[in-house]
Amino acid sequence: MLKYSNMSEPTSHKPANQYDDPSHNYLHYWDGRDYENEAERMAITRLLDGKHFKRAADIGGGYGRLCVFLEQYADRVTLAEPSQQQLDIGAEFLKDHPEIDRVQMQADELKFNDGELDLITMIRVMHHLPKPEPEFAELSRVLAPGGYLILEVANSTHARNRIKATLKGEKIPATPINVASAASTADGGIAFVNHHPATVERQLAAAGLTVERKLSVSNLRSPGLKKVLPRQLMLGLENVMQTTLASANFGPSMFLLVRKAA
Ligand SMILES: C[S@@+](CC[C@H](N)C(=O)[O-])C[C@H]1O[C@@H](n2cnc3c(N)ncnc32)[C@H](O)[C@@H]1O
Numbered sequence: 001m002l003k004y005s006n007m008s009e010p011t012s013h014k015p016a017n018q019y020d021d022p023s024h025n026y027l028h029y030w031d032g033r034d035y036e037n038e039a040e041r042m043a044i045t046r047l048l049d050g051k052h053f054k055r056a057a058d059i060g061g062g063y064g065r066l067c068v069f070l071e072q073y074a075d076r077v078t079l080a081e082p083s084q085q086q087l088d089i090g091a092e093f094l095k096d097h098p099e100i101d102r103v104q105m106q107a108d109e110l111k112f113n114d115g116e117l118d119l120i121t122m123i124r125v126m127h128h129l130p131k132p133e134p135e136f137a138e139l140s141r142v143l144a145p146g147g148y149l150i151l152e153v154a155n156s157t158h159a160r161n162r163i164k165a166t167l168k169g170e171k172i173p174a175t176p177i178n179v180a181s182a183a184s185t186a187d188g189g190i191a192f193v194n195h196h197p198a199t200v201e202r203q204l205a206a207a208g209l210t211v212e213r214k215l216s217v218s219n220l221r222s223p224g225l226k227k228v229l230p231r232q233l234m235l236g237l238e239n240v241m242q243t244t245l246a247s248a249n250f251g252p253s254m255f256l257l258v259r260k261a262a
Pocket of ligand 1: 016018019059060061062063064065066081082083086105106107108122123124125128
C-alpha cells in the first residue's frame with residue numbers, strides 16, 4: 001500500500017466505476033485500433049523528446065496499455081486506475097512487469113504525496129470529466145515543480161465538427177459537448193464529452209499548469225480510411241499531420257504537453 005500525506009480533504013466525488021462492467025472488456029476495444037495506438041505512442045515520444053523522469057503515473061490508465069511504453073521514460077511507473085475490473089485485466093496484461101505498481105484511485109483524489117511525481121499522463125480520460133477543475137487541481141498538487149503532464153483532450157473543435165457547425169451556421173461552444181449516446185444519457189449512464197481546447201487551457205492555467213506544446217493526434221481516425229490505406233502509409237501521414245495541424249486543432253484528439261511552474 002502506498003503511503004501518502006498532505007492530501008487534500010476527501011471530496012464528495014462520484015466513484016468512477018463506469019468500467020466495472022462485465023459485458024465490456026476494454027482490452028478488446030483496442031482490437032483493430034493499431035493505428036490509433038501507434039499514433040498515441042508517436043505523440044508521447046515526440047512530446048517527451050528523450051526526457052527521463054524518476055516517478056511517473058498514468059492516471060485513469062485502464063489496464064495499463066501505455067504503462068510498459070512509459071517505462072522507457074521513467075525509473076518507476078504506477079498504473080493509477082479507479083476501476084477494479086480494469087485493474088484485474090491489468091494484473092494479467094502486466095504480469096511480466098511486476099515493477100509497475102497498480103493502485104486503485106481516481107483523478108480527483110490521488111494517493112500520492114504533494115510533488116511526488118515528475119511525469120503524469122492522462123490519456124482518454126477527459127471525455128469522462130465534464131468539469132475537470134478538481135482533477136486538474138489534484139494533478140497539479142502531486143506534480144513536482146517543473147514536472148510534466150501529458151494530457152489527451154477529446155477535441156470538440158476538430159475539423160469535421162467545424163465543417164458541420166459551419167454548414168449549420170452554428171458556433172462550437174466553449175463548454176463541453178455531450179457526445180454520449182441518447183440511450184446512455186437517458187439512463188444517467190457514462191459521461192462522454194468533448195472539450196474545447198481553449199477552455200481546457202484556461203482551466204489548466206487556473207491550476208498552475210501551462211501548456212507548452214500541443215499535437216493533433218489520430219488525424220486519420222476513420223473506419224473507411226483504415227480499409228483502403230495501408231497502416232504504414234497512415235502512420236507516415238500522421239507523423240506529418242501531428243505537428244503541422246496542431247495549431248488548427250485539426251484532429252479528434254489533442255495531446256498537450258503541460259508543465260507545472262519550476
Ligand atoms: C477510455 S479508458 C482509457 C484508459 C487508458 N488511459 C488508455 O488510454 O488505454 C478511460 C479510463 O478512465 C478511467 N476513469 C474514468 N473516470 C475517471 C476518473 N474520474 N479518474 C481517473 N480515471 C477515470 C476509467 O476507469 C477508464 O479506465
